[in-house]
Amino acid sequence: VREDSTSVAEYVANYITTRIKEFGPSLARPFVLGLPTGSSPIEVYRILTAKYKAGEDEYVGIPRDHPQSYHSFMWHYFFSHVNVRPENVHILNGNAEDLESECAQFETAIEALGGINLFLAGIGEDGHIAFNEPGSSLASRTRVKTLAYDTILANSRFFGNDVNQVPKMALTVGVQTILDAKEVVTVALGARKAVALQKCIENGVNHMWTLSALQLHRHSMVVADEDATLEL
Ligand code: GLP
Numbered sequence: 001v002r003e004d005s006t007s008v009a010e011y012v013a014n015y016i017t018t019r020i021k022e023f024g025p026s027l028a029r030p031f032v033l034g035l036p037t038g039s040s041p042i043e044v045y046r047i048l049t050a051k052y053k054a055g056e057d058e059y060v061g062i063p064r065d066h067p068q069s070y071h072s073f074m075w076h077y078f079f080s081h082v083n084v085r086p087e088n089v090h091i092l093n094g095n096a097e098d099l100e101s102e103c104a105q106f107e108t109a110i111e112a113l114g115g116i117n118l119f120l121a122g123i124g125e126d127g128h129i130a131f132n133e134p135g136s137s138l139a140s141r142t143r144v145k146t147l148a149y150d151t152i153l154a155n156s157r158f159f160g161n162d163v164n165q166v167p168k169m170a171l172t173v174g175v176q177t178i179l180d181a182k183e184v185v186t187v188a189l190g191a192r193k194a195v196a197l198q199k200c201i202e203n204g205v206n207h208m209w210t211l212s213a214l215q216l217h218r219h220s221m222v223v224a225d226e227d228a229t230l231e232l
Helices: 005-023 042-047 070-077 099-112 149-158 175-179 191-202 210-216
Strands: 033-035 057-059 118-121 143-146 169-172 183-188 220-224
Touching: 005 042, 005 118, 005 183, 005 220, 042 070, 057 070, 099 143, 099 169, 175 210, 183 191, 183 210, 191 210, 191 220, 210 220
Parallel strands: 033 118, 118 183, 183 220
Antiparallel strands: 057 169, 143 169
């Protein structure tokens, strides 16, 4: 627990940088990061100067260059500011003709890279991780997911507060895809995450609060500001 969002971001950015340094330069394979969108990691991206990634989720049905697409988000907040080679960036394509095969290819790409070293996550107000909405199978892999109304409502702030503008579906890594990462670091900021954090940490593993699946992970950490811990 850190006092505020700035100290959370500093801690997480420093943690990730240390992990990458420990891994060291490798010709055999890169250090693979899974990186989330949302407001929580923005400050981490400002601080970070790390290099490699595999994107976690993407809306279905909005163009790639839409300002709220997760493609635009990641380039805007992170990739344009670091020395990243585009071939090292993997973001799910929500406009692919065959969404199922897009998801399958994403899993194959992760596997070909030797798996995800560190998966950075946020947490939804309904306890989702990536776009694994309540009721998701804890064994799920990358797939198309219909968004819960709560998520559409929460994300409408990025779409002029108009729920009709928010995509209704998204592509997302599955809970099992995340559990397969060698390490998972979750950022939880603000009082609006307090209930979800309590359900995911203090209750049992539950597919209605999908981040709770991380209780099964041997190397998982939540970094929260004080407001997010109000219900603990
Ligand atoms: C979104 C994303 C998640 C993100 C979460 C929280 O819907 N799919 O990856 O972690 O909701 O977003 P925020 O950090 O803006 O609260």
